[in-house]
Amino acid sequence: MLKRFNRLYSSVPSSSSSALKDKLKEIIPLQRSKLTNLKKNYSNVKIDDITIGSIIGGMRGNQSMLWDGTTLSAIDGIKFKGLTIKQCQTFLPGKNGIFLPESMIWLLLTGSIPTKNETQSIILLFNEILQKQNNCLPEDVDLIMNKLPLTMHPMTQLSIGLECLSNNSSFAKLYRDGKINKKNYWDSTFDDSMILIANLPLLIGKIYSNIISNGKPLGKINNSMDWSYNICSMLGMNSNNDSINKNNLSNEQLNDFNNLMRLYLGIHVDHEGGNVSAHATHLVGSTLADPFLSYASGINGLAGPLHGLAAQEVVRFLINLEKDIKDINNNEIIENKIWELLNSNKVIPGYGHAVLRKPDPRFNAMLEFVEQRPKEFLNDSHIQLMQKLSNLVPSILLKQGKCNNPYPNVDAASGILFYHYGIKELLFFTVIFGCSRSIGPLIQLIWDRIYGLPIERPKSLDLKTLEKLSKSRIS
Ligand SMILES: CC(=O)SCCNC(=O)CCNC(=O)[C@H](O)C(C)(C)COP(=O)(O)OP(=O)(O)OC[C@H]1O[C@@H](n2cnc3c(N)ncnc32)[C@H](O)[C@@H]1OP(=O)(O)O
């Protein structure tokens, strides 16, 4: 009989959470008044046209969502509260020259650059949440995760794990008990969101151990360390009693794997609101579903090969290509293989984008990581092939003349870097993406509830109506 998990956390621990929550409380009145002003005085201002092309073309380009944390330019790529990736590296507190995802959380939620102490308060917050749970997943979640078929896709496991965590949602419980209202929904949404993010090292550690070691733990949480370090430990990628160092990496390599993880987790957090994982979280969240269920929906979207799953598809593509061509210096053979794929009506994974029209700056950040470590990557033919493809594929896609953006996106590089350090289970890569992506959409969900945004419900039209409209608007 399933022993019910005692609701260990009806809210996040108060001591260190107060810094972030207090800062948020300070800025809520002004932000709410800005929204009220827009709603009251400018609701009829027109900012975009909706065309038949956008209705049947995936709503591409429609400016129709409120999203505060990040903005995306087709040319310059992502900006986090107005800061480019390079500016984030300069201004946000971090380790070894790489900003911490914790400092990004402060930035996205409050709009201001955190001090070192403020960043540290989030590290403490996550560790207090985990300590309160004895550094273990809630018992009911653990029980279900232990029963999942070992062959189940890791993204499905992640989605199930998040849905199980929903059993402990304080938002859902307070709503059910009639104890919260529109004015304060945001407060328990904040608590649940922090609990969700804090639990991800445990959850993804569980999933990884399910696929590589029959569920036997590969590491443990160190309550004095940051979120990314603990994620690495739970994947067996640290030493010092925290983790088994499963690939016998040198200290320098382990350190660099932690650097890679911090970089990766920091730059994948958000990509404005329209991408599928963010939009799905926002859509489901607009029904007042709790943050766990809302983000599980985002994860289900991220699990599609045109979105986050491209990370796994790129690595599969690179490995097979390297086997097929034998000589990575033979451009002609590589180009022929790419044409073969295109001619069979398949996409080149890791290339193209719905918004970007230049190489993705996140891809460039990953490439820089490689370039800064020439010795480490000198003999890695997969990495060399990844670099080579980024020069060859764009001109081929341009020649084919179909796609609007022939350049590499973030997924073109990330998986093969994890592969280099010994995370070889391709199906797992998108789970790491899913850890990072929790941050942007959940922070927006907190703001959705601060603003009291309504349920999202666009109007649909049938084909007959579109045909009728097409004629009436032309004549
Ligand atoms: C984190 C992320 O989600 S980043 C994106 C990860 N996804 C991938 O890398 C998968 C490969 N890329 C793609 O499938 C697409 O470029 C997407 C899904 C990212 C964007 O899709 P769209 O906005 O529809 O792209 P676009 O307007 O350029 O598409 C026009 C045509 O080019 C094709 N095209 C786009 N990208 C590629 C590609 N990488 N390889 C081959 N053909 C492509 C499209 O399939 C479409 O063909 P169609 O007219 O026969 O339907």
Ligand SMILES: O=C([O-])CC(=O)C(=O)O
């Ligand atoms: O913006 C998009 O549509 C896809 C993407 O790169 C992301 O979500 O990171």
